[in-house]
Amino acid sequence: MNTMPEDRKVILITGTSKGIGLYLAQHYISKGFQVIGCSRNSVDFSDSLYTHICADISEEQDILEIYKFIRKDIKRLDVLINNAAINPAIVSAALLPYETISQTFRTNVFAPMLFCREAVKLMTRNKFGRIINMGSMASKHEVPGEALYTSTKTALNAYSRVLAKEVAKAGITVNVIAPSAIKTELSGKINPMALQEVLSRNAIAEYGEMNDVSNIIDVLIKEESSAITGQIIYLGGV
Numbered sequence: 001m002n003t004m005p006e007d008r009k010v011i012l013i014t015g016t017s018k019g020i021g022l023y024l025a026q027h028y029i030s031k032g033f034q035v036i037g038c039s040r041n042s043v044d045f046s047d048s049l050y051t052h053i054c055a056d057i058s059e060e061q062d063i064l065e066i067y068k069f070i071r072k073d074i075k076r077l078d079v080l081i082n083n084a085a086i087n088p089a090i091v092s093a094a095l096l097p098y099e100t101i102s103q104t105f106r107t108n109v110f111a112p113m114l115f116c117r118e119a120v121k122l123m124t125r126n127k128f129g130r131i132i133n134m135g136s137m138a139s140k141h142e143v144p145g146e147a148l149y150t151s152t153k154t155a156l157n158a159y160s161r162v163l164a165k166e167v168a169k170a171g172i173t174v175n176v177i178a179p180s181a182i183k184t185e186l187s188g189k190i191n192p193m194a195l196q197e198v199l200s201r202n203a204i205a206e207y208g209e210m211n212d213v214s215n216i217i218d219v220l221i222k223e224e225s226s227a228i229t230g231q232i233i234y235l236g237g238v
């Protein structure tokens with residue numbers, strides 16, 4: 001039986017086993033949200049406000065199972081944060097294997113699209129929803145060796161802007177948050193010298209902090225932020 005108070009907001013975050021997603025899960029638990037997180041690996045914490053679902057989001061069936069659980073047991077969804085993504089080896093575009101291209105697009109583009117599709121159905125019922133998709137400064141800087149990751153993030157930008165127009169009347173906003181660089185496993189795979197060179201092109205030529213990301217998401221998911229939609233917000237002065 002679901003004993004959740006009627007007014008407790010429900011937030012679904014992808015990629016909560018580590019990095020920014022783990023931080024965001026704990027941040028929104030501390031703010032009293034009911035948080036549903038997912039990733040292939042489990043998490044090493046538990047909280048009465050947190051449910052973890054082990055799922056591979058590059059598989060549509062796994063995404064559908066998550067929404068089956070939300071519809072049956074939680075019955076509402078207020079916020080979706082499409083955070084999970086991969087950035088495979090930095091490699092020349094001319095050398096990319098098909099399977100790497102396919103897995104990266106399935107994880108970084110197809111999965112967020114499917115999460116959005118299912119979220120919109122639930123959010124429309126309540127005439128309220130906030131969708132945040134994670135972008136990257138890669139879309140602005142177009143760095144050699146990052147063609148695959150960059151094209152997935154740029155596709156997600158375009159998708160988000162169009163979706164924002166389609167769902168505005170249902171009370172749903174869709175925005176992209178594009179951090180510059182934050183210390184995680186994903187950014188740790190990038191050569192530090194190369195990353196520093198890219199960061200030097202920004203107004204703030206340093207790594208950002210996790211709370212830079214949560215600060216802006218806090219604003220965007222407020223009820224009062226109903227007019228902020230279709231925006232791609234770059235952090236760090238990109």
Ligand SMILES: NC(=O)c1ccc[n+]([C@@H]2O[C@H](COP(=O)([O-])OP(=O)(O)OC[C@H]3O[C@@H](n4cnc5c(N)ncnc54)[C@H](OP(=O)(O)O)[C@@H]3O)[C@@H](O)[C@H]2O)c1
Pocket residue numbers: 014015016017018019020021038039040041042055056057058082083084085086107134135136137178179180181182183184185186187
């Ligand atoms: N860190 C940065 O500097 C930076 C900068 C700009 C944008 N971003 C964006 O911010 C987001 C988070 O990045 P991060 O640095 O926190 O990355 P991270 O530390 O590598 O974490 C990625 C998360 O995504 C999950 N994930 C990956 N593939 C998955 C799959 N197939 N199914 C389910 N979950 C999957 C991982 O969990 P499992 O491995 O357990 O599945 C993990 O929890 C990404 O969208 C990234 O592009 C990051």
